[in-house]
Structure formats: structure tokens, C-alpha cells
Amino acid sequence: MNIFVFETSLEASQYAYDLVAKALESGANTFGLATGSTPEELYSIIRDSDLDFTDAKAVNLDEYYGLPADNDQSYAYFMKKHLFDAKPFAQTHIPDGTATDVEKEIEDYNTILSENPVDLQILGIGSNGHIGFNEPGSPFDSKTRLVDLTDETIQANKRNFESEADVPKKAFSMGIGSILESKQIVLMAFGENKAKAVKETVHGEVTPDVPASVLKNHSNTVILLDKAAASQLDPSDYEVIG
Numbered sequence: 001m002n003i004f005v006f007e008t009s010l011e012a013s014q015y016a017y018d019l020v021a022k023a024l025e026s027g028a029n030t031f032g033l034a035t036g037s038t039p040e041e042l043y044s045i046i047r048d049s050d051l052d053f054t055d056a057k058a059v060n061l062d063e064y065y066g067l068p069a070d071n072d073q074s075y076a077y078f079m080k081k082h083l084f085d086a087k088p089f090a091q092t093h094i095p096d097g098t099a100t101d102v103e104k105e106i107e108d109y110n111t112i113l114s115e116n117p118v119d120l121q122i123l124g125i126g127s128n129g130h131i132g133f134n135e136p137g138s139p140f141d142s143k144t145r146l147v148d149l150t151d152e153t154i155q156a157n158k159r160n161f162e163s164e165a166d167v168p169k170k171a172f173s174m175g176i177g178s179i180l181e182s183k184q185i186v187l188m189a190f191g192e193n194k195a196k197a198v199k200e201t202v203h204g205e206v207t208p209d210v211p212a213s214v215l216k217n218h219s220n221t222v223i224l225l226d227k228a229a230a231s232q233l234d235p236s237d238y239e240v241i242g
């Protein structure tokens with residue numbers, strides 16, 4: 001696991017962009033995408049670039065259960081707004097938050113993932129160490145499923161909703177087992193509120209209590225941090241860029 005620290009989240013996002021561009025140039029065809037505030041600068045840089053994804057596929061990590069794609073807090077809406085409207089892909093896949101047959105939705109998403117192995121996966125991290133919506137305790141071999149969001153995640157994400165009561169309590173999430181199948185993983189974390197999760201990921205044991213810690217078992221993972229997110233790491237853990 002290589003860890004690079006940048007002065008700003010924008011510089012880290014530029015580095016992530018370079019990895020995406022290089023992967024695309026080398027023939028990567030399927031990109032695993034994340035939502036949340038963390039990848040917003042990366043998507044902005046991609047929107048302003050001349051990268052062409054019209055032959056590529058996107059599979060997203062997760063979607064709130066109960067939110068339709070036209071709800072402005074759904075991750076389907078987020079992806080259209082931040083990336084897909086400006087950069088069309090040949091195929092985009094996000095779990096359907098309104099699926100009534102939950103088991104079928106899960107099975108279908110797992111089929112999509114097995115038929116479209118991810119070449120490069122973008123990840124953020126929750127303040128509790130979650131990746132996707134794989135909350136602490138999620139098995140390392142988990143596949144797509146409907147998960148209960150923890151109170152910490154609901155508290156962290158309520159900033160995007162009118163009130164806490166509006167935050168969905170469940171979400172579909174790609175499992176950790178599927179995330180680990182990605183050939184390359186780029187995890188980004190920005191801000192002081194991610195510093196503890198980053199420290200536990202890097203320094204702690206590999207444990208389901210800190211889902212991101214499993215990335216230490218993945219052979220091609222890079223972690224891109226701003227100074228605040230790296231503030232609880234030992235400087236010998238990382239390389240400073242820029």
C-alpha cells in the first residue's frame with residue numbers, strides 16, 4: 001500500500017486523475033466509482049479534461065435504499081451531475097434504490113460485477129473506516145447487499161439532507177469481497193475528520209472493525225491524502241508529493 005500526501009485535496013485529486021488517465025490509456029475499461037464529497041474534485045478535473053469514456057463502463061459502489069434516481073440526494077443523481085452528463089460512458093451501473101425485489105437487485109448487481117471486472121476502483125473512506133457503505137463488522141468476503149447505515153454514517157451524511165430524519169437508514173453496497181477484486185484501488189481521504197480512520201487503516205491490525213484496513217491485503221492500492229487526513233500518521237509511513 002503506497003501512501004502519498006499532498007498539500008491540498010486538489011493536488012491529490014490531480015494525482016488521482018493522472019492515475020485514471022494512465023489506466024484508460026493502458027486499456028482499462030471498467031471503472032469503479034465512488035460518491036460523497038471526496039471524489040468531487042477528481043470528477044471536476046475529469047469533466048474539464050479531454051478523457052473519453054465512451055467505450056468504458058462504470059460501476060458504482062452504492063446507493064441509498066429508497067431514493068429514486070431523480071432524487072437530488074441519490075447517488076445516481078450525484079453521478080449524472082458530477083460526471084456522466086459531461087462524460088458519457090458506454091454503460092453505467094448503480095444499484096436501483098427503489099428496487100422492490102431486493103434479492104433480485106442484489107443478484108443482478110453481483111452478476112454485473114462478475115461480468116465486468118473492475119480495472120480501477122476509486123474509494124473514499126467514512127470517518128468510521130467504511131469503504132462503500134461497508135460499515136464496521138462487514139465481512140471481508142461480502143458481496144453486494146442491503147446494509148444498515150450506522151449512526152456515525154447517518155450523522156456524517158445528514159449535512160446533505162434537509163434533516164437527519166430524511167437520511168435513508170439503509171443502502172445497497174458493493175461488498176468488500178468485490179472491492180478487493182479490483183485490479184487497482186485508489187483511496188482518497190481529505191480533512192481532519194478522516195485522520196483517525198486513516199491512522200487506524202494504516203497502523204491498526206487488519207480487522208472488519210476498520211473495513212478499509214483490509215486494503216493492506218490488496219497488492220495494488222494507493223492512498224492519497226491531504227495534510228489534514230495524514231495528520232495522525234507517522235511521517236515515515238508516507239511520501240510527500242509536491
Ligand SMILES: O=P(O)(O)OC[C@H]1O[C@](O)(CO)[C@@H](O)[C@@H]1O
Binds near residue numbers: 038061125126
Ligand atoms: O467523501 P465523503 O462525503 O466524506 O463520504 C465518505 C464515503 O462514504 C460514502 O458516501 C459511502 O459510500 C462514500 O461514497 C464515500 O467515499
